[in-house]
Amino acid sequence: MIPALMPTYNRADLVFERGEGAWLVAADGRRFLDFGAGIATSSLGHGHPHLVAAIAAQAGKVMHVSNLYRIPEAERLAERLTAATFADSVFFCNSGAEANEGMVKLMRKAMAEEDHPERYRVICFEGAFHGRTLAMLSATGNAKYLKGFGPRVDGFEHVPFNNLNAVRAAIGPETAGILVEPVQGEGGIRPASLQFLRDLRSTCDEFGLLLGMDEIQCGMGRTGKLFAHEWAGITPDVMSAAKGIAGGFPMGAILATERVARHMTPGTHGSTFGGNPLACAAANAVLDIILAPGFLTEVDRTGRRFWRDLDRLVADYPEVFSEVRGAGLIVGLKCVAPQGEVAAACLAEGLLTVNAAENVLRLVPPLIVRESECRTAAEMLARAARRCLPSKAKVAAK
Numbered sequence: 344m345i346p347a348l349m350p351t352y353n354r355a356d357l358v359f360e361r362g363e364g365a366w367l368v369a370a371d372g373r374r375f376l377d378f379g380a381g382i383a384t385s386s387l388g389h390g391h392p393h394l395v396a397a398i399a400a401q402a403g404k405v406m407h408v409s410n411l412y413r414i415p416e417a418e419r420l421a422e423r424l425t426a427a428t429f430a431d432s433v434f435f436c437n438s439g440a441e442a443n444e445g446m447v448k449l450m451r452k453a454m455a456e457e458d459h460p461e462r463y464r465v466i467c468f469e470g471a472f473h474g475r476t477l478a479m480l481s482a483t484g485n486a487k488y489l490k491g492f493g494p495r496v497d498g499f500e501h502v503p504f505n506n507l508n509a510v511r512a513a514i515g516p517e518t519a520g521i522l523v524e525p526v527q528g529e530g531g532i533r534p535a536s537l538q539f540l541r542d543l544r545s546t547c548d549e550f551g552l553l554l555g556m557d558e559i560q561c562g563m564g565r566t567g568k569l570f571a572h573e574w575a576g577i578t579p580d581v582m583s584a585a586k587g588i589a590g591g592f593p594m595g596a597i598l599a600t601e602r603v604a605r606h607m608t609p610g611t612h613g614s615t616f617g618g619n620p621l622a623c624a625a626a627n628a629v630l631d632i633i634l635a636p637g638f639l640t641e642v643d644r645t646g647r648r649f650w651r652d653l654d655r656l657v658a659d660y661p662e663v664f665s666e667v668r669g670a671g672l673i674v675g676l677k678c679v680a681p682q683g684e685v686a687a688a689c690l691a692e693g694l695l696t697v698n699a700a701e702n703v704l705r706l707v708p709p710l711i712v713r714e715s716e717c718r719t720a721a722e723m724l725a726r727a728a729r730r731c732l733p734s735k736a737k738v739a740a741k
């Protein structure tokens with residue numbers, strides 16, 4: 344018989360009762376170091392007192408009023424996000440896929456209002472992940488996710504990642520823009536080269552296209568800057584954020600320049616829940632922490648120290664790992680052994696990880712993770728690697 348909870352996930356048989364910082368405690372008392380962070384989402388870890396207090400206080404005042412009225416928490420959040428980024432205006436929604444859908448709507452609307460209604464197509468990349476709605480499945484382009492769900496939504500093409508010639512060759516009279524993850528997450532923690540991001544910016548300028556960025560996973564401080572594109576010294580025209588934005592409370596956002604946002608007049612887009620007082624209180628509390636002086640510098644420093652340990656891990660266990668990739672605290676360990684086996688060994692050692700494509704083990708700890716906890720994670724990874732060694736190598740390692 345089908346479970347009452349629709350079985351769309353292969354869940355681990357683990358129930359967490361509470362959490363504390365980077366740690367989760369299971370119902371049976373076992374403690375796990377959480378380097379999955381609910382898929383790069385629990386940015387402040389678990390039970391963060393400032394986030395908990397902000398949510399409790401707002402819940403006691405008013406949770407939801409709809410966008411028929413002014414919402415001071417949303418106005419304040421939008422002002423803080425625009426002050427901290429390239430953007431002039433922000434739309435709030437409830438998830439990553441919804442933010443990406445809205446972003447594509449903004450790109451098409453801007454083109455239509457600039458007298459180019461024929462420009463509606465978006466160039467996407469192989470290995471991308473943009474979400475599970477019908478249109479974002481087509482933007483994702485992964486045949487495995489599309490199968491059985493009818494014809495692809497029109498308007499998306501895919502070219503190899505980090506390949507400028509392929510991008511330029513794909514540009515046509517119907518192209519509205521380009522959609523890129525500065526660091527591909529689900530696709531295997533594959534970073535765009537900084538030069539590629541700069542080249543995408545100049546290509547968009549050359550052809551009058553819009554540059555859209557999906558920073559749902561790599562944004563909100565994860566790379567050690569508020570948004571990952573900042574490392575390249577360029578800005579997009581429009582960008583999506585979600586996952587870590589409200590520390591685990593569901594929220595998405597579309598950030599845009601005035602050029603793109605000014606056409607989104609009353610009635611052009613909407614969301615019942617989007618930007619409600621509770622979500623915005625959570626996101627404002629997250630910003631209080633990650634925009635505090637020194638916080639992102641510390642994320643960067645913690646990431647760099649963690650990478651040193653991981654480089655050593657890969658050198659010590661070439662039978663298990665072949666590469667460290669990503670940026671800051673969005674890290675992929677490319678596995679030689681089957682990723683599922685390595686993840687199971689990590690779990691047995693008390694370390695939670697997430698899988699990613701290309702046989703990659705994903706490590707995305709809360710941004711508040713301590714240096715000592717990263718060292719503990721590296722030790723757990725080394726013990727997990729020893730469990731995965733082919734038996735001959737295991738004897739040699741002893």
Ligand SMILES: *Cc1c(COP(=O)(O)O)cnc(C)c1O
Pocket residue numbers: 437438439440441443472473474475524528529557558559560561585586
């Ligand atoms: C998770 C993710 C999405 C989809 O977000 P949902 O909140 O699951 O809809 C889109 N793009 C990227 C890069 C993501 O990591």
